[in-house]
Amino acid sequence: MDAENTLHASREAVLAAAIAHVPFDGWSATTMKAALTDSGINSALAAALFPRGALDLALAYHQRGDRRMAEQLAQTDLGSLRFRDRIAAAVMARLDLVEDKELVRRGTTFFALPQNAAEGARAVWGTADAIWTALGDTSQDLNWYSKRATLSAVYSATVLFWLGDDSPGHENTRDFLDRRIGDVMQFEKLKAALGNNPVSKALLAGPLKLMGQIRAPRRSEDLPGTVNEQ
Known part of the structure; x- marks a missing residue:
């Protein structure tokens, strides 16, 4: 097994072990310590895999x-x-992959902490980007950002609703999601109507010219919307 596969297997082993502890101890140093004990991964390797401890553990699970x-x-x-x-x-496929809602509930609390909020927002952005990429999005301009920003908001709201939904097959969550997407579609129709209005086009000519110069970022681990492949 080469080094990359070894690291991947070790990371997966720690994540698998952590899942049993998160519902009780959250995404915490306590969970990390217990996961290392259960998985048999030594602390030196863990420091390389999860340099920020519980934060990187939670992000690895999300990714x-x-x-x-x-x-x-x-x-x-x-x-x-x-x-x-x-x-x-x-979106529903992403939610259906969750083994236990408590893992996400604990994650929501964890990423609500001020020191973790930026990484939490980045993680949601990454999910939105993964969805758009999987659906074949090829936008390279401002739409690249607006699509992901809009879906990030829809996804975040849907997750919060889903956490409290006990309907069969999460039917209520799907209905909620459909309504949120419907709201976005109505907004897009309004934008299109304004864009075709001569007065609006004249007033927005300057801003639109500037926004037209915006381009999607190149794929890099250091840019938003990139899913860590490790």
Whole structure:
């Protein structure tokens, strides 16, 4: 087994061990310590895999879910669905991959802490980017950002609703998600109408010219919207 595969296997072993402890101790140093004991991974290797401790452990769990969702969507035929339904299907697929809601509930609390909020927002952005990428988005301008920003808001709201939903098959969550996507579609229609209005076009000519120069970032681990492949 080469070094990369060894690191990946070690990271997965720690994550698998942590899952049993998170519902009781949250994404914490206590959980990290217990996961290392259960997995047999030594502290030196753990420091390399999770240099920021519990924060990197929680992020690794979230990013693993994004990767699994992307893999599942790649094997799913969504071609017959309306585009809004493809987005909804992708969001629900991401939620259905969660082993235990308490893992996400604890994560929501963890990333609500001021010192973790920026990384939490980045993680949600990464999920939105993973969904758009899986659905074949090729935008390279301002739309790259607006699509991910909008979906990040929709996804965050849906997760909070989902955490309290005990309906069969999370039917109520799907209905909630459909309504949120419907709101976004109405907003997009309004934007299109304003864009076709001569007066609006004249007033917005300057800002639109500037925004037209915005380009999507190149793929890099240091840029928003990138899912860690490790």
